[in-house]
Amino acid sequence: MNGENLYVKLKNAILEFDVEASQRVAEEIVRSGADPLMAIKEGISEAAKIVGEKFESGEIFLTQLMLAGEAMKSALSVLLKALPSGTKVAKGKVVIGTVQGDIHEIGKNIVAALLSANGFDVYDLGVDVPSLKFIEEAERVKADVIAMSALMTSTIGVQKDVIDALKSLGLRDKYIVVVGGGATTAEWAENIGADGWAETAPEAVNVISRLIEKRGRRT
């Protein structure tokens, strides 16, 4: 099978949410000597685009989105090893979580899955995340973005606490900070000094992409 056919095969495996098949095809691509970078562009990125469109139009749902993200990750881990060292593939590193005191996960999980499906390295801290944990994780993984979700009107204040802590530690300019979640608004994001806000998960991916493109990647 030639490279182009293998790239299509990889795309289809991801679109069938088949994690094991995606990894197998990626291994086949490496063994065949086809270009791993092209496989990422033609196979994984193309699949990511389609998955995002299908999710937005309601053709697929959260669980399939998560499986597609897993399939892409498993293929990517194989292809990355075959690339010359130093080649940048991921669009950026995002540390994401729902703030302390808030246990709502679905909105945050959709954003995390969409970011993964769109080629970002995502570090998901889960829900009820202590404020300093966002910063510690961002420092540890050399993140580009800290993304915080809050659904409740009583928990959005914690988003401000994280931004204030970044300022106090002299780290504010190091990270792009985006906020979202049911209780947040554009006005709120501006008031607390966030760099971006999105009403919906697909918009969040666009906002983060634009902000990283504008500022450039850290690593």
Next chain:
Amino acid sequence: MKITMTEIMERALTGKICREREFDMTLYKRANELVKEYGISYDPKTPIPKDPGLANSVFKAGFQLFCELGAYCTSTNRIISFSEDEVKEALKYAPAEVWFGEETDRKALTPRKPEDKRPPWCFLGAAGAPVSSEQILSSLVEGYAKIPQINSVTTPALTRVRGVRIRPGTPLEILGTMETVRIAREAMRRAGRPGLPIMNAVATATADSSLIAVLNREYGLRSSDGVLVGILAELKTNFGQLNKVFCTKSFGCRVVGELGPAYGGYAGGAEGTAIVTVAEHLMGLMIYQADCYLSFPIHAIHTASSFREVLWVKSVSAQAISMNTNLLTLYLSYIAAGPATEMALYEIAAVISTDVVSGANIEAVGVAKAKYEDRFTPMEPKFSADVAYAATRLSLQDVNELVKNLLSKYEDKLKNPPLGKKFQELCDIETGRISNEYIELVKKVKRELADLGLEML
């Protein structure tokens, strides 16, 4: 025999251990297998179906899903499970009426059936939307208490106390909760309804510690109020929620099991979400020992209830519950548009008539998704109550036609809705009087709705 909280805790501590992701995936897989097994199918051309066979299948599939999967405890990563016999017995002896409120405002919440001619219980107010000041909170609650059809109040959520923004699980949240209750009680007394129950218990208290702190008649909730305890999405709970249940029950207060299954989330599409809505009622019965239920199926991305698919989920799940059980269920809706817009009134007419004709009682209403400070007034719950009473004269087929008409007016704007105006722009803060402009808009829309068969005049 009744399953006690000690037994629930034993199961939470010794049940089958499972990774959370595995539970989520199993739920999606099994729910969608059951959709096929029971031949459940969403038809966008019939958002409000009259099909008892469909409603019964949704109930059976939801029952089977809960009995097979149980519920997931995120504090122990274990599954709390029940036998079919245990669930059947609990259903058999579930309370068929529950009393709320005091003195002349004491009343029984009772179950309804599809196309029931009796008016629904009207749980009215802000659905926890944020309010910027104590003065506006007071004026709003007085306005709610003046609505003739009101049976219980859902207060707004204070976002600040003494000018400091509230943080979860802190003394600020406890103080904010106390202040909300104090102001709300005074406002209800001014309106001549001092015994009205507060049933959202109260939106400011999100942490278990904050809620438990205000279970105190002197400065907080009464045993005649209701306490919402949320089921985590989907079919999950944790020790914080169980703490709320145990203390609420010990206080002698009614537990309102709250569930918000997300269309497009772990349950998948409309069919899976309808099944999970039923399963979460059963989880509320078994684990929260709920006296009644507050259900709000919602769009996972756009966080509103007025989408066509969500209306279908609301209708078939409410029919399934009300036809097959005596569970006392109220359905809550979040609309996308803001106050004083035609779209908001169309959305309210669609969601409330759907809930009422499908056999539910109502909570109304989350305006502009209940996320914008002060962007709601007493007019929207009043209009909701008017719709609710009028909808008792309609059949499922009537509401299906009505909803299709209404969807044609607002469906294309749901992803970019008008936000309308704030309370301060539409009401006099001192008197609570609503602007003539808004009153005239409501009259105009009521005339339009009458032409569509929903007669409120």
